[in-house]
Amino acid sequence: EIVLTQSPATLSLSPGERATLSCRASQSVSSYLAWYQQKPGQAPRLLIYDASTRATGIPARFSGSGSGTDFTLTISSLEPEDFAVYYCQQRTNWPLTFGGGSKVEIK
Amino acid sequence: EVQLLESGGGLVQPGGSLRLSCAASGFSFSSYAMSWVRQAPGRGLEWVSVISGNGGIRYYADSVKGRFTISRDNSENLFYLQMNSLRAEDTAVYFCARFGRSDWTSFDYWGQGTLVAVSS
Numbered sequence: 001e002i003v004l005t006q007s008p009a010t011l012s013l014s015p016g017e018r019a020t021l022s023c024r025a026s027q028s029v030s031s032y033l034a035w036y037q038q039k040p041g042q043a044p045r046l047l048i049y050d051a052s053t054r055a056t057g058i059p060a061r062f063s064g065s066g067s068g069t070d071f072t073l074t075i076s077s078l079e080p081e082d083f084a085v086y087y088c089q090q091r092t093n094w095p096l097t098f099g100g101g102s103k104v105e106i107k
Numbered sequence: 108e109v110q111l112l113e114s115g116g117g118l119v120q121p122g123g124s125l126r127l128s129c130a131a132s133g134f135s136f137s138s139y140a141m142s143w144v145r146q147a148p149g150r151g152l153e154w155v156s157v158i159s160g161n162g163g164i165r166y167y168a169d170s171v172k173g174r175f176t177i178s179r180d181n182s183e184n185l186f187y188l189q190m191n192s193l194r195a196e197d198t199a200v201y202f203c204a205r206f207g208r209s210d211w212t213s214f215d216y217w218g219q220g221t222l223v224a225v226s227s
Contacts, residue, residue, distance in 0.1 A: 034213035036152075043202055043217035044152065055215065087152055091212045095168050096142075096154040 002026055004088050004099035012107040019075040021102045023088035028068045032092045035064055035073045038101075039084045047086075048073065078104070109133040109216045111203050116221030119193055123225070127188040129203030129218055137161065137181040140206040142214065143188050145199035145223075155201070157211065158186060171197075193225045 003026040013019055023033065031051040036044035046055040048064035051071055061076040075082055083106050088099040115127040129141070143155040156167045156177040165177050174193075179186035190197065200220040207215030 032210075032212045036214075038152075043219055044214070045217075046207070046213060046215050049207070049213040049215075089152075089213065094166050096157070098152040098154065101151045 001095055002029060002090055002093055002097050004090060004097055006086075006088060006099035006102045008102060009100070010103045010105060012105050013078055014107045015078050015080055017078050019073075019078055019082070019104050021073040021086055021104075023066075023071040023073070023099050025069045025071075025090060029090040029092040031067050032090055033064075033066070033071050034089045034091075035062075036087045036089065037082075037084045038087065044087065075104070109205070111205065111216055111218035113201065113203050113218045113221040116201065116223045118224045118226065120227050121194060121225055123193050124189070124191045125193065125223060127190065127201055127203075127221060127223070129186050131184045131186070131203075131205075134205075136184040140164075140211050141179065141186050142204050142206060143177065144202045144204055144214070144217075145197075146202070146220075147196075147199040150199075153199070156188065157206070190223070193223075195225050197223060198225045199223060 005024045007022045033051045035048040038044040052064045063074045065072050085101045085103045087101050110132045112130045119125050140159050142157040158165050158177045162179050174191050176189040200222050202220045203218045204214035205216045
């Protein structure tokens, strides 16, 4: 099973600041890495797939990078609606796995 | 508009059974692999099971293998999760989700979830 480790667990930032979230895989997942945003009481929303491709309707302030075992989700300038939990996910191998999540909270 | 709507959750005793349903609309259902993902209270996301568009391929997480069965009815745009021998650790919100592409690598649409609580 491929383990995805996300860091930091919590990031405290102010609106307008840049957020940088990390996801590290226990073995290579090539570029088959996705990022999701989840707000309390809601389903996850796909942000990024194939490590760097924005999903339909996702604002340009969200960007993804990386390949192999190290990936980054960057939010260039935080909007109030971006404070949420973010998960990475791989499906290079079965079982499909998610990272433990990174919470972006208002400072 | 793509919509996924789960139903069937509730309170069940340990060892009991429950069947979840997910009603799909707004897309060609039989063309897409579908999956169940769960989230225990206050915890992260855990993939549970997947079924291919024609139902011929099914995979399960080790934590549910032998107890849960995924199935689908393409004529009714429904898919299911039959959960048997339920345990306290199966308590979670269960989401149905669609794999957005033929390589089954990411979920582009999710339902709002249905809560399953296993307790005596």
